[in-house]
Amino acid sequence: MKLQNLIKGCNQSLPDSFSQIEIEGICHDSRNCGKNYLFVAIEGSKNDGHEFIDAAIDKGAIAVIHQKSLKNNHNNLPFIKVEDTRRALSAISNTFYGNPSSKLRVIGVTGTNGKTSTTYFLKDILEKTGRKSGVIGTLGAKFMDLSIDLHNTTPESLELQFILRKMADMGAEYVVMEVSSHGIDMGRVDDIEFRGGIFTNLTQDHLDYHITMEDYYKVKKRFLDKPMTYKIINLEGGYGQRMYSEINKTSSKMIGFGRANGEVIISNIKHKNGLIEFKLSFDQKEFSFQTGLIGDFNIYNLTGAILAGIEEGVDILEIEKAVKSLKGVPGRMEKVPVDSNYSIVIDYAHTPDGLENVLTALKEGCEGRLITLFGCGGDRDKGKRPIMGKIAGQLSDYCIVTSDNPRWEDPDSIIDDIIPGIDSTDVEYIRITNRKDAIQNGIDMLMENDIFLIAGKGHEIWQSIKGVDYPFDEKKIVLDYLGKEIPDH
Structure with missing residues (x-):
């Protein structure tokens, strides 16, 4: 697609020498750029695309969209400045793929x-x-x-x-x-x-x-x-x-x-x-x-x-x-097929309202104890942590406070933020930082008619710790620990 046609949604015009350049692809990550690509420099929370313009050009980019003032050291290439590169990327992508x-x-x-x-x-x-x-x-x-x-x-x-x-x-x-x-x-x-x-x-x-x-x-x-x-x-x-x-x-x-x-x-x-x-x-x-x-x-x-x-x-x-005839959604109130006299449920609930809804629903049909395992994500809203602790304490018979996706935060510090909320209730609880150990501890506690809720990660099959996503499939962890086969889907 001609460069001038591609950027028409950005309200920018180009000199004739640049307008007819043929663009074969778009990228906003320099690692994904190829020959005759347009690179859009996006400013992210951790990385700034403006710092990777040279890398994108080395990979084959022949035009650049940017929002920061730059010194163009590539006078033979068009550098197009816009007010907001994210919104420009949206317009350009829509045009490139034909609306x-x-x-x-x-x-x-x-x-x-x-x-x-x-x-x-x-x-x-x-x-x-x-x-x-x-x-x-x-x-x-x-x-x-x-x-x-x-x-x-x-x-x-x-x-x-x-x-x-x-x-x-x-x-x-x-x-x-x-x-x-x-x-x-x-x-x-x-x-x-x-x-x-x-x-x-x-x-x-x-x-x-x-x-x-x-x-x-x-x-x-x-x-x-x-x-x-x-x-x-x-x-x-x-x-x-x-x-x-x-x-x-x-x-x-x-x-x-x-x-x-x-x-x-x-x-x-x-x-x-x-x-x-x-x-x-x-x-x-x-x-x-x-x-x-x-x-x-x-x-x-x-x-x-x-x-x-x-x-x-x-x-x-x-x-x-x-x-x-509707069936449930993976990781949403999903019963693990353990074939036992107790139930193990995995749910994505990771907000105060979500956790309250799930616990209320499970408590209604629980003939034994409702045991809740949960944590809170790192590098996310800290204000909800004690709130979730209080909700879990009020609606559960026993709680296991553990890690969720700690990301770059110290997992024990996240648990420390949860504890004041759970301490405001009368529930008995234990803190186990390692989530796999916490899940196995919860399974060991189960008796007839108990429900064990594993909350927070749902469908996710990884755990994010210090920038690394480690494999973490909770359904597999449960079934492996119980010595049961994972059913075919």
């Missing part, structure tokens, strides 16, 4: 908790009713036999546009994707055309990045202010109601749902024979749903997915059938 979101029906799900579950529920509803659907998020990018592991819930715009192009070329009709606050704030979704948006909730998380809940809210609102055909908002909680009242409603159909108010009312929640039954009322009609998923919080995730399915023209009776 793939315009060829798809992209539905974005944002919120603190429930994004992954909601995306998978909606993907399954669409697929079970004959609509080819891909998914992008915490568990990676998946469509048919395409499976791409992702470092971020919402990948960088270059990778995201590549994935959308790939899915479109493979015949996808829909892509349901998680939209993280980091992804929004860093401009990764700026140039994606979203058909619909779903807001799950907003609770404390990521305050290491956003600093305040108000700033966190405003970032989420920025996504939901984008033009869309419909916007679906969970009204349970103050932030949902505020979001519903404040977001841009121009040319968008607004659908709020909750137990007490909204266009859609959730009612008649019943637990029966290991199933949850509930009703949704809208347009003066009432519809019944039944699911084998665990936890009332999943009713809200399901409702968002159901309503999006309805907006996409799926017959309500087909949705009822699809919901009844």
Whole structure:
């Protein structure tokens, strides 16, 4: 693609001598640059792409986008200065891959908790009713036999546009994707055309990045202010109601749902024979749903997915059938197949609200003790640590406080931050820094009818310590310790 055509979304012009340069690829990591590539220098939290411009050129880059003032020592190459290279990368990537979101029906799900579950529920509803659907998020990018592991819930715009192009070329009709606050704030979704948006909730998380809940809210609102055909908002909680009242409603159909108010009312929640039954009322009609998923919080995730399915023209009776056969999401209230008189559950809960939801759901059906193993991630919001300690102490019969992903922090210091919260309760607990040892200790404690919750990492199969990701598959650790085989998937 000609350089001038590629940067047209950046409102920049080039001298004739540069405008016709043929660009064969784009990179923002100098290690990934190739011959005739355009390098976009992004300033990150740890590395600054401006320091790797020479390395990118050595690898074959023939043009550079930058936002800092530089001395151009490569006068034979175009150096193009923009106000924000991240947003420029989004526009350039979209152009390079031919605006793939315009060829798809992209539905974005944002919120603190429930994004992954909601995306998978909606993907399954669409697929079970004959609509080819891909998914992008915490568990990676998946469509048919395409499976791409992702470092971020919402990948960088270059990778995201590549994935959308790939899915479109493979015949996808829909892509349901998680939209993280980091992804929004860093401009990764700026140039994606979203058909619909779903807001799950907003609770404390990521305050290491956003600093305040108000700033966190405003970032989420920025996504939901984008033009869309419909916007679906969970009204349970103050932030949902505020979001519903404040977001841009121009040319968008607004659908709020909750137990007490909204266009859609959730009612008649019943637990029966290991199933949850509930009703949704809208347009003066009432519809019944039944699911084998665990936890009332999943009713809200399901409702968002159901309503999006309805907006996409799926017959309500087909949705009822699809919901009844839905299976859980990996690492979300996932029972490890131990075939014992106790239960071991793995869940991704790593926020105060998420942990409270999971523990409340498990406690309801627990005939023995509820034993909770948890920690908190390093280099992340420190304010939530004692809060999670208190929640775990209040809702558990016994706690094991351990490491999560300590990253660059001292794991014992993280546990020290958790302890004041757990000490404010009467629960008995132990601290074991090594997470594998902690898991094995918890298994050794189990008696008949106990439930052992291993919280915080869910689907993750690694543990991040001092910049190194070590293999850490909790399901495998449990089954190996019990001498049981890992089942085929």
